[in-house]
Amino acid sequence: MSTPIRIRRMILREIRMPLVEVFTISSGTESDRRALLIEVTDDDGVSAWGECVAFDQPNYSAETIETAAIAIERWLGPRVIGRTFEDPREVLPALRRGVEGHFMAKAGVEMAIWALVAEKRRVSLATLLGGVRKRIEVGISLGIQDSPEAIAARAERAVADGYRRIKLKIKPGKDVEYVRAARRALGDHVKLSVDANAAYTLADMDHLQKLDEFGLLMIEQPLRAGDILRHAALAKRLRTPICLDESITCVDEAEDAIACGAARLINIKPGRVGGLAESIAIHDASRARGVPNWCGGMLETGIGRAMNVALASLENFSLPGDISPSARYWQKDVVFPEWTMDANGFIDVPFDRPGLGVAVDMDRIDAGAVWRIVVK
């Protein structure tokens, strides 16, 4: 069923969201999340929201809040405002024309339009994406702590909270002994993984092999994003499967990484790949090759989280995602109802509610707003 929509207006807002728990990865620390929200309105006056997941600093990738705001205001907004789309899959090609990079900026715009189409057709975003899972398995990503004892205690608390997979951030000097302490505290039955955010090189090969003894589900992005062949070389020496995150920004890169043995698993973050259409393409390519997916996280507000929940309902998302409930991140989220996890570690996918399945709390947005731009 096709419902043509014409985008009439786009408003960009930055809001500030203090994190409940400081989050440290190998390349930097996040404590006050700056979030970039995109509101689109069509000719019928129907509005929907998207979130651009860029951070304050260019440590995870080159994009930041500022570069994304410039990209949207100057190049991406003008490519969609006043245009008619028959299908949300037409949006990313329009955004790509003449614009390299800026994946998170593109994704923020694209996802807002998916949400708008779902809203207008009165179907859930999960239905529109082809989702089949009624509830999704929840994992938690734990930031680097000051000591092995601290990460072990934090991980134990997460298991008690119901999380179905524990992921530990690691970096050189805070790896083997930290993982050993966590594994000892949790026991062998808990699904445990690590994420290096590109902090190692092939010179660390012997050191990384020491992680093999802990029965990890995976090691995520040990090497630099561009090091596809080096990941393949490392994979030959590790028992622990390698999962790629930063390296994969489009379906072609996913296919290449799988083909050369660089990745046995692929984490999909819509923000990293230009949105939901490309996420589905990576999902389909992974499934066709027998490679499991899971949905990554970027410390999203409840808006970006709605996109992740809907995406993670697709069939090949067979491992728990980094999609924790609102309260793990925020004192008060920007949506209601907030995203909640049950005691068994599942989040329900809101198939029975149209669009994102949550309402945006305008009072909360206005209270946290730093600036607002109407894109021309």
Ligand code: OSB
């Ligand atoms: O690599 O998955 C990552 C957070 C910031 C930057 C990179 C990553 C992460 C996470 C957070 O792991 C996951 C979450 O949103 O809970």
Ligand code: MG
């Ligand atoms: Mg990662």
